[in-house]
Amino acid sequence: MKTAHPPTVSAIRPEDNHLLAALAPCTLARLLPRLKFAHLSLGQVLYEPDVEMRQVYFPTDCIVSLLYVMQDGASAEIAVVGNEGVLGVSLFMGGESTPSRAVVQSAGGAFSLPRLAVKEEFNRHGELMHLMLRYTQSLITQMAQTAVCNRHHTVDQQLCRWLLMSIDRLSCNRLLMTQELIANMLGVRREGVTEAAGKLQKLGVITYKRGKIEVLDRGRLEVLSCECYAVVKRETDRLLNRKPRQH
Amino acid sequence: MKTAHPPTVSAIRPEDNHLLAALAPCTLARLLPRLKFAHLSLGQVLYEPDVEMRQVYFPTDCIVSLLYVMQDGASAEIAVVGNEGVLGVSLFMGGESTPSRAVVQSAGGAFSLPRLAVKEEFNRHGELMHLMLRYTQSLITQMAQTAVCNRHHTVDQQLCRWLLMSIDRLSCNRLLMTQELIANMLGVRREGVTEAAGKLQKLGVITYKRGKIEVLDRGRLEVLSCECYAVVKRETDRLLNRKPRQH
DNA sequence: AATACCATGTACGTTACCGCACATAGTGGA
């Protein structure tokens, strides 16, 4: 068997997740005893469609995709969640499951919180509730924009957006990700990604090599991306009031 | 000026909205004094992007589209809301606005409830809160599926889905809707809709004439539609537990 | 009844993406 990469222990504190970090100390203190750190590996499935979720996850340095897989096997990414958010919103929204699947797209850490603990704290109707609901709205924005993007924008633009969303959720400009996997997320052919990525490399915006992608010119990536990236970013910043003005 | 159609007064009771109907009598009684009935006309804009909402709307027999309009004027429908739901979820989710716009797609009635009244009742953390959150999850499902649909399905299939979603929210099989408007919702060319609708008419599934569409064979429409319609319907039924099993 | 407008039909070249087939080149394990 291939030697697993030693779980790069870089972000292991609850505060590495922005939502947990935003909680008042006393709220966080209540949760701490029940928060469990876990390393999530590439490809790991956190939730299967229509199966009751057993816990929420607060990513610290992993990235998780919400994917819908169709009957014929084709797939499409609905949203992506990293250290800015939480997985399993259906637990407090009341549905307990969704028709989509949650797959780890970039290995890393996350804190899990059991279902009961989530509901208990949510039912205090305090800051955690309000924070979770606001985050859920930002997730809604992301999904809505994904719908728009899928309708109107080219693969080239969508790849730019996807890369930006990914590096925003990591601490560095590199990601471990094959074109095949990106194609799965975007719901396009692998060859389409090869072509789009080739153009970006030729432009000097990224470099890549067998599953390792590095973003060289973030600014240019933003220009080449469609407006969807900025719309979601602005709205997310607004909702979770991270610096109302970022310039 | 063209004589406005006399506001067809067909659904004017709060219980004509499924969410209001699901509330316990005492809860509804609290809301009643502040619920205001209004006739919403075709094309009316309920919310503008990024503008604070002033009330929620519970449709009784109108249909409202959540639309995102891009910088270049192109648009795409994100979700559709009728008597099964409520408009303005951002008011209780905490964001107060969204980047999208809400436009009346089919004229009809709705009850509005002022912002403060919504928050007051929501903050009781009772059945209204739970109902609204579950509805919001069903809205999330719809948006997610719209993203998938935009990625993978043909205009033909999407038109079928769109027609089904529309007549589900009306009491009859007819809708007043030009192909131009449908094209705006789907985010495709008007000619594309003409072609798709032409095929459906040739098959005897619908008939239409200058802005009047009638569905003749609902069953066939479901077969011709993509799986997205059924996924959203099943999930919505589950979440708002309207007959857990519908067969 | 005449007219202006609007909804729909149709045609045609263009483009983005698909499906498929196959070539090339790193990489890890035997």
Place this chain on the structure above:
DNA sequence: TCCACTATGTGCGGTAACGTACATGGTATT
């Protein structure tokens, strides 16, 4: 060192939807 595997590159015909242009035929206004 060799081999098998995986990731990426490339070419080609097919197709769905686009942009544009224009024709036809209802409907409302005068």
